[in-house]
Amino acid sequence: xxxxxxxxxxxxxxxxxxxxxxxxxxxxxxxxxxxxxxxxxxxxxxxxxxxxxxxxxxxxxxxxxxxxxxxxxxxxxxxxxxxxxxxxxxxxxxxxxxxxxxxxxxxxxxxxxxxxxxxxxxxxxxxxxxxxxxxxxx
Numbered sequence: 189x190x191x192x193x194x195x196x197x198x199x200x201x202x203x204x205x206x207x208x209x210x211x212x213x214x215x216x217x218x219x220x221x222x223x224x225x226x227x228x229x230x231x232x233x234x235x236x237x238x239x240x241x242x243x244x245x246x247x248x249x250x251x252x253x254x255x256x257x258x259x260x261x262x263x264x265x266x267x268x269x270x271x272x273x274x275x276x277x278x279x280x281x282x283x284x285x286x287x288x289x290x291x292x293x294x295x296x297x298x299x300x301x302x303x304x305x306x307x308x309x310x311x312x313x314x315x316x317x318x319x320x321x322x323x324x325x326x
Contacts, residue, residue, distance in 0.1 A: 223254055
């Protein structure tokens with residue numbers, strides 16, 4: 189008779205790519221959120237994959253791959269271009285982490301190395317650097 193083994197579970201980090209130990213996990217999560225937005229936008233517009241492909245400037249099989257989560261061959265810049273091609277605006281904001289104070293010299297001459305958080309705003313859905321939906325903008 190076999191002994192029953194107990195499964196060990198643990199709470200995820202909120203980013204499956206981090207939990208899987210993938211390099212560039214934050215970028216993977218951000219790309220996944222953008223791809224989800226692209227899929228929602230295609231549905232909102234009532235487009236077929238063929239029509240969406242025409243607007244996006246790619247082939248229908250590329251759209252199919254993207255929507256099925258096979259987007260590793262597409263850069264973040266290109267995915268954001270697809271968002272624009274589907275009629276949505278993109279806003280990218282960089283900011284200091286909330287736990288770092290700012291001095292007057294930092295605000296008058298910001299430096300990129302100190303900026304460790306980025307966020308991307310797509311239409312009315314705002315995603316923070318962790319890929320989590322934030323406050324919708326009006």
